[in-house]
Amino acid sequence: MKDNLDFGLKDKVAIVAGGGSNGDGIGNGRASSILLAEAGAKVLVVDLNKKSAQNTVDLIKNNGGDAFAIDADLTSSVQCKNVVNEVMKKWNRLDILDNNIGIASNTSVVNENERYWDKVMNINLKPMFLMSKYSIPAMINSGNGGVIINISSISATRPKGYTSYSASKGAVISLTKAMAVDHGTDGIRVNCILPGPVYTPMVYQDGMSEKLRKIRKDASLLNVEGDGFDIGKAVVYLSSNWAKYITGQTLVVDGGCSLSYKSRG
Numbered sequence: 001m002k003d004n005l006d007f008g009l010k011d012k013v014a015i016v017a018g019g020g021s022n023g024d025g026i027g028n029g030r031a032s033s034i035l036l037a038e039a040g041a042k043v044l045v046v047d048l049n050k051k052s053a054q055n056t057v058d059l060i061k062n063n064g065g066d067a068f069a070i071d072a073d074l075t076s077s078v079q080c081k082n083v084v085n086e087v088m089k090k091w092n093r094l095d096i097l098d099n100n101i102g103i104a105s106n107t108s109v110v111n112e113n114e115r116y117w118d119k120v121m122n123i124n125l126k127p128m129f130l131m132s133k134y135s136i137p138a139m140i141n142s143g144n145g146g147v148i149i150n151i152s153s154i155s156a157t158r159p160k161g162y163t164s165y166s167a168s169k170g171a172v173i174s175l176t177k178a179m180a181v182d183h184g185t186d187g188i189r190v191n192c193i194l195p196g197p198v199y200t201p202m203v204y205q206d207g208m209s210e211k212l213r214k215i216r217k218d219a220s221l222l223n224v225e226g227d228g229f230d231i232g233k234a235v236v237y238l239s240s241n242w243a244k245y246i247t248g249q250t251l252v253v254d255g256g257c258s259l260s261y262k263s264r265g
């Protein structure tokens, strides 16, 4: 049988949580927003940083896509609820949620500061919980199931140390599987992407030497540098009809880095 090459995303409505990026940089959320819109979805870009969310929307609109921006702190229950209300008010449906928010950490369990541990857990997990909590009923009301994609990291399964980040990203995998089990019968697919060391503002905004950039690139079995669009393409695929039989899974997007013995910096 000839398969339909259409992703099936035309007129679907997506929320990308953390869809801004620093300056002109292309983070995973910005790239995913752009590619979802190119595939035909209407995209609500939410970010703590209003200007960065608006920059993403401008890029989409300049390309003929449909998007709008909201600034919100998605660790807040009230603000998450408001974001979902806004998307329903504007487009009267919700099909896709890309939970992309995350911050890094950089030390061992002995040296980690307790306040920073709490901050990483709060930012890397709470928005996923809250945005899913309010999005799932909206998806069910929209009448055609839905898709949730949670962004974890290969640090969950192949840590470089970095205690709180690795622990939070491991929890993202368990949260994904739990949500997939609970909401499969609602027609909601929940999957998880584990990016490798991709070159995004999150990792270079505080300065990254060319030496470290090359180490990260060379950690790939392919000696290829990943970027936000590699993650965005995986988001589009998992959001699409092409992935209609896939739920509760983890998709590693790392150029084979997690199979490599090489350091990634």
Ligand SMILES: NC(=O)c1ccc[n+]([C@@H]2O[C@H](COP(=O)([O-])OP(=O)(O)OC[C@H]3O[C@@H](n4cnc5c(N)ncnc54)[C@H](O)[C@@H]3O)[C@@H](O)[C@H]2O)c1
Pocket (backbone or CB within 6 Å): 017, 018, 019, 020, 021, 022, 026, 027, 028, 029, 030, 046, 047, 048, 049, 052, 072, 073, 074, 075, 100, 101, 102, 103, 104, 123, 127, 151, 152, 153, 154, 194, 195, 196, 197, 198, 199, 200, 201, 202, 203, 228
């Ligand atoms: N870049 C990498 O190498 C890499 C590797 C593995 C996993 N990841 C994961 O990919 C995801 C995105 O990474 P990125 O590199 O695109 O980062 P990014 O910093 O460009 O994007 C994250 C966005 O989330 C926003 N944000 C932070 N806290 C928020 C809050 N409370 N409410 C609303 N928005 C908030 C930030 O303003 C930022 O725009 C993260 O979950 C990260 O852990 C990245």
